[in-house]
Amino acid sequence: MVNTVAIMAEFEKQASCHPTVVPFAGHMERLYEECLIRPGTFIELGVFNVGPVSTTAFLRAAVATDSALYSCDMEPCEHTRQFVRKQFDIDDTSELWSFYQEDSVAFGRRWAEMWPIPQPINVLLIDTSHKARQTRKELEIWLPQLHEEGVALCHDTVSHPEGVLIPIEEYVEAHPEFGFENIEESHGLGVIWRQTDVE
Numbered sequence: 001m002v003n004t005v006a007i008m009a010e011f012e013k014q015a016s017c018h019p020t021v022v023p024f025a026g027h028m029e030r031l032y033e034e035c036l037i038r039p040g041t042f043i044e045l046g047v048f049n050v051g052p053v054s055t056t057a058f059l060r061a062a063v064a065t066d067s068a069l070y071s072c073d074m075e076p077c078e079h080t081r082q083f084v085r086k087q088f089d090i091d092d093t094s095e096l097w098s099f100y101q102e103d104s105v106a107f108g109r110r111w112a113e114m115w116p117i118p119q120p121i122n123v124l125l126i127d128t129s130h131k132a133r134q135t136r137k138e139l140e141i142w143l144p145q146l147h148e149e150g151v152a153l154c155h156d157t158v159s160h161p162e163g164v165l166i167p168i169e170e171y172v173e174a175h176p177e178f179g180f181e182n183i184e185e186s187h188g189l190g191v192i193w194r195q196t197d198v199e
């Protein structure tokens with residue numbers, strides 16, 4: 001049984017964040033738990049924040065499950081890289097964690113070519129520009145690469161309905177093989193998964 005209260009307290013301390021200051025902190029527990037039940041390959045699109053919030057939850061789960069996290073941001077995210085070096089004693093090219101300074105869609109196009117055999121994604125986080133055009137492209141390039149039991153989490157569905165929620169709704173309507181649930185708290189979290197009972 002996961003002691004999520006203790007883990008959350010540790011996360012908040014380590015990542016110098018609180019849900020009232022950093023909205024994604026309200027979803028750290030969900031992200032962490034999704035990773036625990038879906039170990040393997042984790043992708044984080046959008047890294048930087050005042051505290052390295054999603055990176056901390058991902059890396060804690062990666063350590064616990066012997067998984068690998070691949071993080072992508074167009075900015076260098078030096079603060080997060082320093083934080084990870086200090087807290088996890090690894091750099092950004094380790095087996096546990098790799099950081100790519102790159103556009104999220106360009107990285108998605110490259111992902112399949114990076115591996116000799118396909119690497120389906122167990123947990124994907126999309127938390128980048130929150131602009132509709134970018135979100136549409138991210139969904140189109142990344143969702144087909146999701147593991148059959150994988151999950152995608154998209155932050156800011158409530159705070160950015162036009163940039164995040166509407167593109168997701170359009171995508172799942174056009175692709176009934178994916179299911180979608182919108183969690184409204186902490187600026188909103190879109191949860192997308194593959195439906196196993198749809199042809």
Ligand SMILES: C[S@@+](CC[C@H](N)C(=O)[O-])C[C@H]1O[C@@H](n2cnc3c(N)ncnc32)[C@H](O)[C@@H]1O
Nearest residue numbers: 024046048049053054073074103104127128129
């Ligand atoms: C809201 S922050 C991410 C917060 C982070 N997930 C967390 O919870 O700590 C958004 C990040 O997305 C990055 N970003 C914006 N557009 C991007 C793009 N097209 N490709 C990659 N990263 C992008 C920004 O540089 C910024 O660091």
